[in-house]
Amino acid sequence: MSRVGNNPIKVPEGVEIDIQPSHINVKGRLGELSQKYSDVEIKIQDNVISVLRSSESKNIKSKHGLYRSLIYNMVQGVSSGFTKELELVGVGYRASNQGQKLDLALGFSHNILFEIAPEVKIETISEKGKNPIVKLTSHDKQLVGYVASKIRSFRKPEPYKGKGIRYVGEQIRRKAGKSA
Numbered sequence: 083m084s085r086v087g088n089n090p091i092k093v094p095e096g097v098e099i100d101i102q103p104s105h106i107n108v109k110g111r112l113g114e115l116s117q118k119y120s121d122v123e124i125k126i127q128d129n130v131i132s133v134l135r136s137s138e139s140k141n142i143k144s145k146h147g148l149y150r151s152l153i154y155n156m157v158q159g160v161s162s163g164f165t166k167e168l169e170l171v172g173v174g175y176r177a178s179n180q181g182q183k184l185d186l187a188l189g190f191s192h193n194i195l196f197e198i199a200p201e202v203k204i205e206t207i208s209e210k211g212k213n214p215i216v217k218l219t220s221h222d223k224q225l226v227g228y229v230a231s232k233i234r235s236f237r238k239p240e241p242y243k244g245k246g247i248r249y250v251g252e253q254i255r256r257k258a259g260k261s262a
Contacts, residue, residue: 087146091131091154094161099126106153110160113201113221117156119149131157159221166230168216172237172245177206177214184216188237188247196236202229215250 093099100107105118121142123134131153135146158164170177176187184204186194198204198218202225205217216233220226230249239246241257248254 085147087133087135087143087150089150091133091150091157093126093129093131093157097157097161099131099157101126106156108153108156108160110157110221112160112163115156115160115222117149117152119145119152121145122149124149124153155223159223163219163221164223164226166218166226167250168218168230168233168247169250170214170216170247171239175214175237175245175247176208177216178208179204179206184233186233186236194236196233198229199225201225 097110101124107116125132133150135142178185182198184196202218202220207215218226234247237246239248239254242259244254
């Protein structure tokens with residue numbers, strides 16, 4: 083029995099839900115999202131969404147929790163949004179943005195120019211004496227996570243000095259260097 087799939091989803095004020103036979107549309111103040119679904123039934127009563135499965139097969143049980151989580155993320159995204167913050171740790175590492183273009187100086191011979199999807203708002207914070215921070219905000223949780231992981235992949239944190247791009251609050255397992 084899926085514990086996640088059985089949890090009801092409360093719909094906040096200002097969020098409109100449109101349930102079609104093969105997809106669901108969620109519209110709120112921050113944007114609009116759509117998701118296809120199959121093998122489950124979605125019902126809405128008194129501003130509460132419930133996801134019901136049609137049988138007890140293993141495949142349908144797994145989709146039950148999956149679609150409930152996706153719908154919950156859609157509802158949260160259009161009402162309050164999602165934010166990811168990346169920290170650039172290293173001497174000379176810099177970040178700046180011009181509109182939707184992110185310019186990263188990560189110790190390579192050339193700067194990295196990265197075009198970001200228009201649905202994601204980007205902000206770079208550079209304070210003297212602190213590591214630069216790249217802040218990504220959007221209503222689509224999957225897109226924010228993908229863009230953040232793509233930026234992190236340019237220079238992953240290394241275990242010896244800890245240099246690289248990491249999520250704010252991420253703990254890097256450090257290794258001891260060569261012993262003399």
